[in-house]
Amino acid sequence: MKTVRFVVCFMVMLFSLPAFGAGLEERVREHTLKNGMKLLMVERHTSPTVATWIRFRVGSVDERSDERGIAHLLEHMLFKGTKTLGTKDYAAEKPFLDKIEETAQLLVAEKAKGDKADGAKVAELQKKLNELEAEAAKFVIKEEFAEIYARNGGAGYNAFTSKDGTTYLINMPANKLELWAAIESDRMQNAVLREFYTERDVVMEERRRSYDTEPGSKLWENFVASAYHAHPFGQPIIGWMSDIENLTRTKAEEFLTRYYKPNNAIVAIVGDIDPEKTIALVEKYFGAIPPGTLVGPVAVVEPLQQGERRLEIVADSEPELLIGFHKPTLPAADDYVFDVIDMILADGRTSRLYKTLVVEKQLVTEVSSFSAPGSRYPNLFVIAATTRAPHTVAEVEAAVYEELERLKKEPVTERELQQILNKLEYEESRQMISNGGLARNLTEYEAVAGTWRYLIEHRKKVAKVTPDDVMRVARTYFTRENRTVGFITKKSGQ
Known part of the structure; x- marks a missing residue:
C-alpha cells in the first residue's frame, strides 16, 4: 500500500508541475544584497525541508595558466573548516600552518629547477614538511562541517566544480536554515586551507587513478585539449599533473580571496520558507561580508578551426x-x-x-x-x-x-x-x-x-x-x- 500511495503522489506532483513551471516567474523571489550576492527563493510547503545551493561564478575556465586545477582543489579545501570550525585551537595551529607554507614554497621552488634541483635539499625539505604537517594535524577536527550538518538532519552535503562554476549544496530541515547561514557565511569569510599539501596529494592520486590510467577519461581530456588550442576550455578541470604539483596554499588563498565572495555568488533557497524572513536571515549573516573581484569574461577567443x-x-x-x-x-x-x-x-x-x-x-x-x-x-x-x-x-x-x-x-x-x-x-x-x-x-x-x-x-x-x-x-x-x-x-x- 505504501508503494501505491507513493506512486499516486508522485504522479499527482508530476502532472501538476507544468502549471507550476508556467507560473515559475511569479513564484521566484529575487533579492540582491548590497555586496552583490544574488538570492533566489521559491516558497514550497510540500515538506518541512529546504534545499540550499551556493553557486560561485568561478570555475576552471577562470584560472590563469599557473593556476590550473586550483578551483577543483579549492572545492576540496573548503570542506576543511574555518578559524572556529575544524580546529581545536586555531591560535596554536596557525604558527604551524605558516611554517608549513614557508617550507612548501622552498620545496616547490627547488623542485622547479628540474634536473638542476639539489636532491638532498629536496629530501630534507620534504621530510621537514611531513613533520610539520604531522604536528599541525594534532589540531584538526576532521569533517566537522559534515558532522554538524548530519546531527541537525542535513542530507546530500556535497560540492562540485565545472568549467563554468563551483557549487556547494545541502538539504536541511526548514527550522535549521539559520544554522546553514551561520556555517556558510563563516566559510565565505574565514575559510582556513589546513591540510593543504596532504589534500593536494589526494588530488594527485585522483588524477592518477581516474584520468592517467582510465582510457575513457584520457580520451576525453585529450579530445577537449585538441579541440581547443587557445581557449581555457581546453584545460582539464583537475589540472595536468605538473599543474597540481606546483599549486601552493598561498596561490590558492589568493584565488579564494579574489573570487569566492558574495558578488560572485548566487544562492538559491527552495522549500518550506517565508521569503521575507529568509531575506532578513541572509542579510544578517552574509550582508556584511565585503565583495571580492568580480569574475570577468575570458578574453581569449578560440580561433576558427581550419581543418579536421x-x-x-x-x-x-x-x-x-x-x-x-x-x-x-x-x-x-x-x-x-x-x-x-x-x-x-x-x-x-x-x-x-x-x-x-x-x-x-x-x-x-x-x-x-x-x-x-x-x-x-x-x-x-x-x-x-x-x-x-x-x-x-x-x-x-x-x-x-x-x-x-x-x-x-x-x-x-x-x-x-x-x-x-x-x-x-x-x-x-x-x-x-x-x-x-x-x-x-x-x-x-x-x-x-x-x-x-x-x-x-x-x-x-x-x-x-x-x-x-x-x-x-x-x-x-x-x-x-x-x-x-x-x-x-x-x-x-x-
Whole structure:
C-alpha cells in the first residue's frame, strides 16, 4: 500500500508541475544584497525541508595558466573548516600552518629547477614538511562541517566544480536554515586551507587513478585539449599533473580571496520558507561580508578551426569514438536548434542514432550526444559511441556521418518536433519535482545564461525551431573542417 500511495503522489506532483513551471516567474523571489550576492527563493510547503545551493561564478575556465586545477582543489579545501570550525585551537595551529607554507614554497621552488634541483635539499625539505604537517594535524577536527550538518538532519552535503562554476549544496530541515547561514557565511569569510599539501596529494592520486590510467577519461581530456588550442576550455578541470604539483596554499588563498565572495555568488533557497524572513536571515549573516573581484569574461577567443583534428589513444579498452563540432552557446539562437538536433539524434530508444547504430546495424553498445565542455563560452556538440565487436571505429564514424548528412538534406517532420516539445515539458517538470532540482536549475541558468528565466523561455524558443533551421545549422556546423575526432584503439594482441 505504501508503494501505491507513493506512486499516486508522485504522479499527482508530476502532472501538476507544468502549471507550476508556467507560473515559475511569479513564484521566484529575487533579492540582491548590497555586496552583490544574488538570492533566489521559491516558497514550497510540500515538506518541512529546504534545499540550499551556493553557486560561485568561478570555475576552471577562470584560472590563469599557473593556476590550473586550483578551483577543483579549492572545492576540496573548503570542506576543511574555518578559524572556529575544524580546529581545536586555531591560535596554536596557525604558527604551524605558516611554517608549513614557508617550507612548501622552498620545496616547490627547488623542485622547479628540474634536473638542476639539489636532491638532498629536496629530501630534507620534504621530510621537514611531513613533520610539520604531522604536528599541525594534532589540531584538526576532521569533517566537522559534515558532522554538524548530519546531527541537525542535513542530507546530500556535497560540492562540485565545472568549467563554468563551483557549487556547494545541502538539504536541511526548514527550522535549521539559520544554522546553514551561520556555517556558510563563516566559510565565505574565514575559510582556513589546513591540510593543504596532504589534500593536494589526494588530488594527485585522483588524477592518477581516474584520468592517467582510465582510457575513457584520457580520451576525453585529450579530445577537449585538441579541440581547443587557445581557449581555457581546453584545460582539464583537475589540472595536468605538473599543474597540481606546483599549486601552493598561498596561490590558492589568493584565488579564494579574489573570487569566492558574495558578488560572485548566487544562492538559491527552495522549500518550506517565508521569503521575507529568509531575506532578513541572509542579510544578517552574509550582508556584511565585503565583495571580492568580480569574475570577468575570458578574453581569449578560440580561433576558427581550419581543418579536421584527429587523435588516437591506444589502450587495453574497448574502442570508443568521440566526434565534436564547435558551436555557439546559450542563449544564441542556434543553440536552441542544437537542443533539437541533440534530441533527434540521441535522446532515447526512438532517436535516430540509437535506432540505426544500436538496433539496426548493431555497430555500438551505446551512443549519446551532448554539449560540452562548458556553457559560458562557445562549446562543442559531441557524439559519443562505444563500438560493439567485431565492428570498427571507422564503421561507426561512417554511420554517424550518414545520419548527419540526412539532417542536412531531409527536413525533420512536424511529428518529430512535437515529440521533442513533449519530452522537454516532461523533463523540465521532472527536474523541478525536488527542491534540489529546482535550486540547481535556478543557480545554473542565473550563472550561465545570465538569468534563471532561461528556464521559462527555453521551451518557447525551441518551439519556434523549424525544419529549415535544423537543415541550416547542420550544414553550417557539421563540416569536416569544423570537427575533432578522438578514438580509442585496442592494443594489438589483446
